[in-house]
Amino acid sequence: MKTLIVIPARYASTRYPGKPLVALTGATGQSRTLIERSWRAAMDVRGVDRVVVATDDDRIRDVAEGVGAEVVMTSASCRNGTERCAEAHDALGGGYDIVVNLQGDAPLTPAWFIEDLVAGLSATPSCEVATPVLRCDGRMLNSLIEDRRAGRVGGTTAVFGEGGRALYFSKEVIPFTGTVYADADETPVFHHVGVYAYRRAALSAYPGWHPGPLEGLEGLEQLRFLEQGRAVLCVEVQARGRQFWELNNPEDVARIETMLAAMGAP
Template identity: 55%
Template structure:
């Protein structure tokens, strides 16, 4: 049995959306909960053998106080962590012994909980890879949301480009791959990357010891450090669920996420 922990990294000083983890999102019954609480509730919905617990990892006292207030276990990490993967690496010292650490990014409250056990199994089955992550084949609605962000000059979600065997070739804040004009269903070629990662502890420690890579700095995507360091990554691709798994990247995303919470009757 693979022992794994779920860590939700959260920082207050987001460049695009300061204070984002504490942004309030209204659910289906009209109840407002913070983004970090909704992400934690998504993680707490995981039911799988081997799960040893869920932790919020942060360097901010406001986030820590809020997380403890709704019952979460908290690991305090250094402000010097440059991204969520580095924060997960630092949190390792505070976790019980595990085979895998799952990073559920704190801006993805719509992530289906069932993807996490699948991702852990995928990593356990591939000893040749350092990290596993997840993507959806974009729905028409999710594609339109990304295209709308791009047209408005906003940095929105992330797309993944993969080889036939699932190996990650690239991740980008652009809509990739390029789809020529006239294609009646451009979303079918696009994989929408989710803020969900599974790492072996050894790979996390390796990552934290590496400098920020050039493509990582350009795109602002932490997972590119693995690819530029020749550390293989696999992408578990799934069909789009019944709802659009929109991340909270910008304040403009709030109404769309709240509409899906209401549609799914998520309080």
């Protein structure tokens, strides 16, 4: 299947304006912007035909092109990354069987997350969209809970049923466990990894659907598919010893830099 990765990036983030241009220092002391690190993560994925950054901001375009990324300019009217991916796909002439949305705030996304995601969607013709989920250990779950107690959105959790069919996604920590887990414990909570793979038809239809109440309340774009009765596949991925976190808030910068250093990323 012909596969495209789109990295949607906007400057005017509500929670963290200018986030794609935030500098992150790696293990060697080298500073690279968030958008560059996300693009480099995408370029490591095998079996992909093309990688583009999609933005409506000249500053992001200039920085991305400056490190060698291909950029597609999209309109400022895109309400979320999925709509921006749909517009970018159209601007490129369409024709890709699977379009991957690697959000520009996830530079720690391992290549195998996306490779497993594409393979999972390809093998499940009954689903139109797929997204990775990562089983939380005690340390990750405690971080999610601590963020919520502090009034921060530290990540999204997912619950799914038979065959990995998504039931719901939330910025709250679900399901409720009532248990305190030690650092090394496996938990029944799954962290939603903010990456999506869409079949062409589902992505093209998405911008024409009116956002539903759940999407509006949670601020989660994938809920539009569920509210439209579309099947979303949750693909469990393995950390393989790697830590994963998304840059949601300014407080996450230090956490991600610590993780970059631990994995030896330049």
